[in-house]
Amino acid sequence: MDVYLPIANLSVNGLYIVLLGGLTGILSGLFGVGGGFLTTPLLIFYGIPPTVAAASAATQVTGASVSGVLAHSRRKGVDYRMGGVMVAGGMVGALIGAGLFSLLQRAGQIDVVISVLYVLMLGSIGSLMMREAIEALRPGLLGKAGPRVKKRRHHPLVASLPYRWRFYASGLYISPLAPLLLGMGVGVLTMLLGVGGGFLLVPAMLYILGMSGNVVVGTSLYQILFVTMVTTMTHALTTRAVDLVLAGLLLLGSVLGAQFGTQIAMKARPEYLRLALATLVLLIALRMLYGLGVAPDEIYTVERL
Template sequence: MDVYLPIANLSVNGLVIVALGALTGVLSGLFGVGGGFLTTPLLIFYGVPPTVAAASASTQVTGASVSGVLAHRRRNGVDYRMGGLTIVGGVFGAGIGSLLFRFFQSVGQIDVVISVLYVVMLGSIGTIMLREAIDTIRKRQTSEASQARKRRHHPLIAALPMRWRFYRSGLYISPLAPVLLGVMVGILTMLMGVGGGFILVPAMLYILGMSASVVVGTSLFNILFVTMATTMVHALTTKAVDLVLVALLLLGSVTGAQYGTQLAQKAKPELLRLVLAAIVLLVAARMFLGLFYQPEEIFTVLNL
């Protein structure tokens, strides 16, 4: 079933795009991550231009985050004060990311920048996840008791001026910390088309020291509004959001997330992390190799 993508300016098999969305949806439900960090590279592998892939993937993440926020809100798992500050930083970061996006696009290097960012981010995160999963499995096999990590924010956070109380997160820290974290996530969301959850969740846990009970819900709350902002910025500046592509991805991801959630209830968490780490590293390796491939047609058409 061929479908024409007007912004990407190419025809694709609609069923393949729906299946790709379903795959990222399954990963979202199975591993508890947004799946957006895999949507962009998979679209690039399929032949969608990186600029369109990044812009459209951020739009898909917006739709996929709504149900997650509502679910965590029902169990009081969202720190709205913390989330509001990260959103302020995220919107500001999206503006900075827009300027960077346009700059790299003007010099013809945006495709390379997106690929390099994915190689670095996915390679680093995949390695950390793989090491933690292997350590957890080894401790279980040797019956070694794992000590609970004391929840404490990073020393740099304690050095920041002013302090607010975040009662849901159980923190007394400077509001500048979540704002700066939001700026970083906003820039990456604009450039990479990701929700930022795979960066935001570990940062909230290990840098800010937030309570694990509100981390995921607060992260999704941030992702929802920051991806909305980046989608609007992309639509007004880069004009790279392909709504036909987004609709096909959402159709698949909404369905896939339901199956992923059911599978997650039956599998061991450490094995899930191990599999996810392997998938992330494989995608990073493929993106790395893609930086050195010579394209079949070493020219492009520029619309003036």
């Protein structure tokens, strides 16, 4: 089923794009990540221009996040106050990212920057996730008792910040500056790479802010939802790289996939899920690194302006 993408200026297999959106939705429901960190590189592998892939993936992540937030909200798994602070920071970060995106685009380096940033981020995040998953699984495989789990506490730097607020759903009494700055960083990444930022946001919420695990996924999706909405509108008005046909196909699969992923998350062991995700992330990072070092099939191309 071939479908023509007007902004990308090429034809694609519509079923493949829908299935890719479904994979993104499953990841969204499982881990609280938007899934854009996998959608964008997979679209690039398929032949979609990196600028169009990043902008359209941000649009698709919005739909996946709506479905995930609704699912987690029903079981009271969203800290709306914490999410609101991170949304405010994310919107500021998205505007900063828009300026960087336009600057790199005018310099003709945006495609290379997107690919290099993906290799660095996916490689580092995938390695950390792999190490954590193996350490969690090792006691069970060796027949030993696992280490005693300590209560999570926020980072000492977070504790030193002024103007503390109470975040009752997360069980925290910390400065709102910490989640504000965290949301700002995620907003910049969302604008530049088309990612929801959840693959960075979820570990940061756990190990830096010290949030309760039962609200991390839902709160992450809540923040991703609003930041990707702002990112989509900014891309549409400035870079004009959003392909609505591509985003629509991705959304079709992701909304259904998010509900399915939420159901799996309630039954599967988190250690095995993290191990599977880490393996997938590292494979994609290696594939993108390979693409950066290999000469393209076509040295010269003609691009519509």
